Amino acid sequence: MTNETMKIPQATAKRLPLYYRFLLNLHSSGKQRVSSAELSEAVKVDSATIRRDFSYFGALGKKGYGYNVNYLLTFFRKTLDQDELTKVALIGVGNLGTAFLNYNFSKNNNTKIEIAFDVDAGKVGTVMGDVPVYHMDELDKKVVEEGIQVAILTVPSAVAQPITDRLVQANIKGILNFTPARLNVPNSIRIHHIDLSVELQSLIYFLKHYPTDTETEEA
Template sequence: MNNDSMKIPQATAKRLPLYYRFLKNLHSSGKQRVSSAELSEAVKVDSATIRRDFSYFGALGKKGYGYNVNYLLSFFRKTLDQDELTKVALIGVGNLGTAFLNYNFLKNNNTKIEMGFDVESSKVGTKIGDVPIYHMDDLERVIEEDDVQVAILTVPVSAAQSITDRLVKVNVKGILNFTPARLTVPSTIRVHHIDLAVELQSLVYFLKHYSEVEEVE
């Protein structure tokens, strides 16, 4: 993201890709403007939050007119589209990791999984969805040579912290952690944690205990 986006609150920044994807669709269907109610319905974010988010981008919707799609799109393009592709490595080519390798992230943004790593010899040296799989022994060398900035962790929980320590040493800036491990990293590294089992449990809990759907930020 460019420097202007630094002022945007993190919760807003997280919603940007969602807005961006929807606005691109609107634009390609020839729509010039969109109301916050329409946006709200489509992206399932309440319209007060949308209005507040958009006010950070200097996009003040006019009553009875809504937002100018082109203006918003050019803002999002500038903020979200980096000139360079962000290189991503996936570590742990098991069931989940393999699914990610087969999924084409490039469809929606500027990130690409460039390589996978594993310890199992049957996987090393193969390609999955065009992505080469390397042995963990080569982690530091390959990551440094290719200037990889982001790693996705889909390894067993027991291996997560020691792999993270190695990633930190080779200057990986961000880790998307799909393991249940709570990782310890220096403050310069950003970790986003997605624990699918916890998310599922939390969904079931909400279904059981809250009959009305409330906005949870």
């Protein structure tokens, strides 16, 4: 039941980074222990769900006490591979892309945008928020060279598929897709879609059709 190689539920996996971030906060505020009830209040996830989530990794807590913040943090750091840096490329330095370049992902994370690409001559050659911007023509070469595994795709949707094809060729493993395009990729490649206008639309749909209901979770 507590097998290292066992697959945990996807829903649980999506919550892990949330738990991890909150534990970091607790740690830096000097807190030594925490209960599933406290965690629940903070991350807005039912306490039974949290205990269940944790239990997939074994018995991490102590009855009548709760969880030791340090122990949990160390455990999750290992589980989330926080010690191994994952190199990320940003494709498309438009408004949204620029937001990412200035967003400090590596603060709490093992994640760093190493390189960005765009076709705009005014941007190519510059360094934006610590990240060098290269021309899109160099995409294939650079991604392979740097061994980049993850791409954040913030290009116009018309070019999303051709660029994705090149990323696949260049051995990328995962794509965070912010374009409305639904991409065709071999299924060895994982894509997470974040579709801003769908998010807004569905929020509005819920407002109009599900009045005064419970909260919904994110992407």
